[in-house]
Amino acid sequence: MRTRPLKVALLGCGVVGSEVARIMTTHADDLAARIGAPVELAGVAVRRPSKVREGIDPALVTTDATALVKRGDIDVVVEVIGGIEPARTLITTAFDHGASVVSANKALLAQDGAALHAAAEEHGKDLYYEAAVAGAIPLIRPLRESLAGDKVNRVLGIVNGTTNFILDKMDSTGAGYQEALDEATALGYAEADPTADVEGFDAAAKAAILAGIAFHTRVRLDDVYREGMTEVTAADFASAKQMGCTIKLLAICERAADGGSVTARVHPAMIPLTHPLASVRGAYNAVFVESDAAGQLMFYGPGAGGAPTASAVLGDLVAVCRNRLSGATGPGESAYAALPVSPMGDVVTRYHISLDVADKPGVLAQVATVFAEHDVSIDTVRQQGKDGEASLVVVTHRASDASLSGTVEALRKLDTVRGVASIMRVEGE
Amino acid sequence: MRTRPLKVALLGCGVVGSEVARIMTTHADDLAARIGAPVELAGVAVRRPSKVREGIDPALVTTDATALVKRGDIDVVVEVIGGIEPARTLITTAFDHGASVVSANKALLAQDGAALHAAAEEHGKDLYYEAAVAGAIPLIRPLRESLAGDKVNRVLGIVNGTTNFILDKMDSTGAGYQEALDEATALGYAEADPTADVEGFDAAAKAAILAGIAFHTRVRLDDVYREGMTEVTAADFASAKQMGCTIKLLAICERAADGGSVTARVHPAMIPLTHPLASVRGAYNAVFVESDAAGQLMFYGPGAGGAPTASAVLGDLVAVCRNRLSGATGPGESAYAALPVSPMGDVVTRYHISLDVADKPGVLAQVATVFAEHDVSIDTVRQQGKDGEASLVVVTHRASDASLSGTVEALRKLDTVRGVASIMRVEGE
CATH class of the missing domain: 3.30.360.10 (Dihydrodipicolinate Reductase; domain 2)
Structure with missing residues (x-):
């Protein structure tokens, strides 16, 4: 086993960050054995340096996250700040200065994942983010x-x-x-x-x-x-x-x-x-x-919580550290299929629609006609009368969201339809 | 992307192997994009060469699995034969001749995993086996x-x-x-x-x-x-x-x-x-x-079936091929903790025991005394009488398997216990 430790910079020391630091300390031997080299917490960037953080050497704490990621001797930056900035700039700066990155930042990855992956690839570094989706669940x-x-x-x-x-x-x-x-x-x-x-x-x-x-x-x-x-x-x-x-x-x-x-x-x-x-x-x-x-x-x-999210972060940390030792990188962005993303109108599913209607003959026929005109096939209808008003619950077969929207718009124009109480999609069948 | 293909030797072409071959052919473009190089089925070792195998070029089929793994130009050997031999020798021969291995062979891995891992490591090659446990489930x-x-x-x-x-x-x-x-x-x-x-x-x-x-x-x-x-x-x-x-x-x-x-x-x-x-x-x-x-x-x-198991095999194949292209290897055996494996007697759990007993006063007291003498604490007891016979269902608190065995042995010796109808552990609480 290599004895020179891999250096980790932790950005953020809230609910997740403090758990990451705690596990890095308490499970140091296990992590070293699994990685093939010790890992050392080299710095912790926080907003409020005066806050007491149990188990973290105060000498490691800094408010200058930028200086920390620019140090040049950091192997892995763990970003658990969240939000777009300063996280984005810190991550790209980390790549610029030779570090790989483990992030739990779903908002940033959903918005700028492609650019971050490109930055990682340009520098031959890893970007891992298991913790960004569904906490501890390997996904x-x-x-x-x-x-x-x-x-x-x-x-x-x-x-x-x-x-x-x-x-x-x-x-x-x-x-x-x-x-x-x-x-x-x-x-x-x-x-x-x-x-x-x-x-x-x-x-x-x-x-x-x-x-x-x-x-x-x-x-x-x-x-x-x-x-x-x-x-x-x-x-x-x-x-x-x-x-x-x-x-x-x-x-x-x-x-x-x-x-x-x-x-x-x-x-x-x-x-x-x-x-x-x-x-x-x-x-x-x-x-x-x-x-x-x-x-x-x-x-x-x-799907959340300090320890579960930290588990996912640390799994990534082990993988990224192993990659650094072997000089390899893990899978990067895979976007080769480049399929178009269709708008909601193209989605095909089933619908459950509750209508408040006038309690008189012919209403169901009117409503059913509107569905038919928009090519939305009805699976079941349930009518319930109450004091001159009535409700009509329609469950459809599979139809496009655009067809359903057109149906609902037309239903609203019927005199006999007092209101659309709710529209809900039906999934998982 | 590299244009020279990675060569795959398939050992076994039954329910799983034929699905692996089928997906390698039908999804060739996707696999190439995900790996970064095309993968080519270079040979298929089978026992019955005359059997028609749809979608597989008969020229690739051989009965000489040993010659196939010894060819020297094989990047990855996929072993879906099962059983101990000849699978074990073929896998070690594959490592000797420079290939990495993907296996679905639970029996072999459970018996000789350590030796196979050692052989892989000695040659700097990968041994992956997601398909060996729970089929398609990533585990x-x-x-x-x-x-x-x-x-x-x-x-x-x-x-x-x-x-x-x-x-x-x-x-x-x-x-x-x-x-x-x-x-x-x-x-x-x-x-x-x-x-x-x-x-x-x-x-x-x-x-x-x-x-x-x-x-x-x-x-x-x-x-x-x-x-x-x-x-x-x-x-x-x-x-x-x-x-x-x-x-x-x-x-x-x-x-x-x-x-x-x-x-x-x-x-x-x-x-x-x-x-x-x-x-x-x-x-x-x-x-x-x-x-x-x-x-x-x-x-x-x-947890089983041709296509699900093939999915797991192909996930491993992509990983192993990527590793070969980058010159790295994935995680090998991790046995550093080397904890002793305790015998069943040390297992602590709860038990559900059904006894056929004589239907007379004092039986429950006798039975309860035996449990107490063996330090097995009773959670609930249910008595049911029927025609001079009775049954007694005892659910215990957590106790060691050794204590429970001792209890049951002593119960069998009681005159009032006609028989032990069933003993079942209670888990998941």
């Missing part, structure tokens, strides 16, 4: 290595623990969205400003990363259709139950049936209770992968 | 790479599809073992001689491989305690249901609580219906991994 490595000889057609997953906690709570207790969110906040599962989670931004970034790897195609955050889950109601859950379904916020990356294009989207959807994703509880994540040869695979585990 | 790579920075404490899995099919059938229909086995055979899920599956040999080989990787310790097939599932009865399933459990054949690899030793075992066990493994149906496999930092992860998918 990036299985997709880009284990399934490298297969053709992935679909990735369907619960990749945000906060929203899964909220939806699970609504499902199991009948609570409304606000009540479930309040509980998630009180228990620390939701941040004070939950926008990134509940509006689907976090899941959309992960969907972009997963779609890019799965389809060997560049998919950016802007390419991902995104719909949050703030408008999911207790009534939606009641409807889902009647169909033998529950509701999850799903990230869905699909190859079109003809193979010529891909789509990526995040939105709440009904899935059958018999689907393995339906039983993913609390803040857990799970991702379903469908491929030509392997068939259906599922990966399940904690 | 070897996540364990030895993704979790390389973590400490795995437990691997608990359903790693044999045949037995899971049989047990699932018994659970859902109330069928007995023989009836369920007959159906599995008729449907092609069980082989004509099902011994390797139903007696747990197949699962034990996988347990040895998983334990070795998870604990960085050599674990051989002989180190694995093995108990088949041929004696599981419909009555056991009824008892399991009363406890809110089902029965699965589990492979369990554990680090002792003090961290100083490991165990590996395969046996039928009751697990709670709420455990994610309980809902693994049919011939699917799933493996639960518990580690210090990552917490609980689960990997799920098809």
Whole structure:
């Protein structure tokens, strides 16, 4: 074993960074044995240097992250700051100064993954980011290595623990969205400003990363259709139950049936209770992968949290250190397929639509005609009357999102349709 | 991209081999793009050369596997023959002649993994074998790479599809073992001689491989305690249901609580219906991994079959080809921890014991005394009387297997105990 240590610069020492530092210290012997050389924490860049950080030598702490990545003797920069800047500049500076990079930064990778990969490749260095998607769950490595000889057609997953906690709570207790969110906040599962989670931004970034790897195609955050889950109601859950379904916020990356294009989207959807994703509880994540040869695979585990995310970071750190010792690099960006990313209108799926309608004869015929005119085939209809008003719940066969949108627009113009109470996609069948 | 192809020798062209050849042909462009060079099928060694093999150039087919691996121009040997010999000699010969190896051979790896790894390392070549455990499910790579920075404490899995099919059938229909086995055979899920599956040999080989990787310790097939599932009865399933459990054949690899030793075992066990493994149906496999930092992860998918196993083989083939192009090798054997493998007697778990006893006062007191004398603490007891006979179902708290064995031996000597109807471990709590 080499005795000269590999030097690691840690950017960020919050929930994840402090766990990375702790494990690097407490498991130093194991890491050395697995890498073939010791790893040394050479510096820790933080915003608040005065904060006491248990187990970290204060002499290593600096506020000057730029100087740290420019030192020239750093082998691996671990970036767990998050956000676009200064993380982006620090990572490219790290490559410029000879380091490889391990990052947990989903937002940055979803936005600028291609440029960062190019910078890594230009310098012959590694860029690893298992922790950016679904925390501790090995997902990036299985997709880009284990399934490298297969053709992935679909990735369907619960990749945000906060929203899964909220939806699970609504499902199991009948609570409304606000009540479930309040509980998630009180228990620390939701941040004070939950926008990134509940509006689907976090899941959309992960969907972009997963779609890019799965389809060997560049998919950016802007390419991902995104719909949050703030408008999911207790009534939606009641409807889902009647169909033998529950509701999850799903990230869905699909190859079109003809193979010529891909789509990526995040939105709440009904899935059958018999689907393995339906039983993913609390803040857990799970991702379903469908491929030509392997068939259906599922990966399940904690999608966030300091220690789980640190586990993923350290797995990458070991791989990157091993690569440095052998003078090799791991797999870089694979975007050779360069498939077009289709807009949401091209997505084909099923829909569950609740309409408030006038309670009089002929309404169903009118509504059914509108569906037919837009080429959306109806699977089931359920009518419920109440005091001169009535509700009509329509579940469709598979149709394009554009056709469905056209249908809904036309339905809204009918005198007999008082309102469209909810539209939800039905997935996982 | 390099234009000179990497040459692959395929040993075996049965269910898995023919799928490997098919995908190598139909996905040649994708494989070339992902590897950075084309891959060419340079030869296929088979036993019956006259058999027509669709899509394979007859000129490539040979019965002389030894000559094929000795050619000297082969980059990667893919071994999907199975069994110990001639696979072992062919693999070492392949290393001697400069090739790297991808194998799906669990029996060989469980028996001689250390020697094969040593041969690979001596020649600076790769030995990959994702397909040896749980078919298409990425498991070897996540364990030895993704979790390389973590400490795995437990691997608990359903790693044999045949037995899971049989047990699932018994659970859902109330069928007995023989009836369920007959159906599995008729449907092609069980082989004509099902011994390797139903007696747990197949699962034990996988347990040895998983334990070795998870604990960085050599674990051989002989180190694995093995108990088949041929004696599981419909009555056991009824008892399991009363406890809110089902029965699965589990492979369990554990680090002792003090961290100083490991165990590996395969046996039928009751697990709670709420455990994610309980809902693994049919011939699917799933493996639960518990580690210090990552917490609980689960990997799920098809554990056997031509195409799924070929997916795993091809993922390895891409990795090994990439390594050859870059002049590097992937992770080799990691056995530095060299922990002792403890015997079954040291395993600590819970037990479900059904006793046929005399239906008279004082029996429970006698039985309870025997448990107490052997330091086995009782969790629950259920008594059922019937015509002068009675049954007593005891569920214990955690105790060592040695203590439990001592208890059972002493129980058998009691006059009031007519027989021990079943003993089953309770896991996953």
